[in-house]
Amino acid sequence: MTGKLYLVPTPLDFGCTDEHPPAPVSAWLPANTLAVAAGLQHWIAENAKSTRAFLKRVGAEAPLAAPLQTLQITELPRAAHKKGDHLPTTASDAQARSLLQAALEGHDMGLVSEAGMPAIADPGSAIVRAAHALGIPVVPLTGPISLMLALAGSGLNGQHFAFVGYVPQEPAERARRLRELETQALKSGQTQILIETPYRNAALLQALLQNLQANTRLAVACGLTLPNQTIRSALVSEWRKTASPHDNPTLKAPAIFMLGR
Structure with missing residues (x-):
């Protein structure tokens, strides 16, 4: 049994607010999205640092399944940041498959970008394509787009x-x-x-x-x-x-x- 790939949206306030601390993520993300995000221990991210900041905010609303410092967060390749990964190539698809190893081993995974829904005006499409090719269920969660x-x-x-x-x-x-x-x-x-x-x-x-x-x-x-x-x-x-x-x-x-x- 493979795990699932959850597409986890994030608030649109990344780098855009002077609020300290920022507003609770429950203002934009429903309870089910927060619960799923809190339960994931394996992540593919646009940026690891901002993902940890996001998960810290999630943890304030729903207890994380493991301490923040122990979560496995792997960043997308740099080329996906600069040029996007929406156009299928042999190299990008091979890299994407390698990042989904934890799902193939039965662990649920989260895909996250810095703001909004991953793979829409943000990188992540290659990961979603690879998940479909590998038989990993893809589950988009509710949040701001x-x-x-x-x-x-x-x-x-x-x-x-x-x-x-x-x-x-x-x-x-x-x-x-x-x-x-x-x-x-x-x-x-x-x-x-x-x-x-x-x-x-x-x-x-x-x-x-x-x-x-x-x-x-x-x-x-x-x-x-x-x-x-x-x-x-x-x-x-x-x-x-x-x-x-x-x-x-x-x-x-x-x-x-x-x-x-």
Whole structure:
């Protein structure tokens, strides 16, 4: 009998709050998710340090099955952090299988990223593929997923959408890509969802306002689930009437950008 692979979501406040201590994880994670996480002793993580911090918060809500320092936490390969692991390759799939050895020996395992649901806009897809190939049951747990929270709060088409990740940083290439995404959105009605590193959020918003048509709807969700959360959805023409994006302090938090009809 193999163990199970649990996909364990984490709060969206990682690195984004000055609260000391941070708010209890029970504010975002239901009791069942906390109970499963507390019972796991084998983990595959994006970052071991942040995973220990997360499990310490879990332990404050539900007793851990073993002392924190004895839990086995293995980090995903560095390439998965930098380039993602969503595209199947022989190397990434072989590495993923090796990380699931504890599950093959009958132990339940947890897959976790730094914020939100692993394998969605975060690494972990290779681990999930490998688990399916090895006959290890995959069990996603309930918790916050920033992309879905943002889309639900945008007023844009939630029946037909695409997550396109990051756009180029070079201005000319970025402008070309944004116009391409806008054409797709306006032609098909498909909402386009994109993200950026927080320190480049203001630059991306400025590029969107410079390159999109006035009648395109643009929505930006910043700091989701945090005390300073903001969601704004308006036509580009309305966005252009407001102050410069560089004057918006909430853009320093993780943000989701969406455009469409």
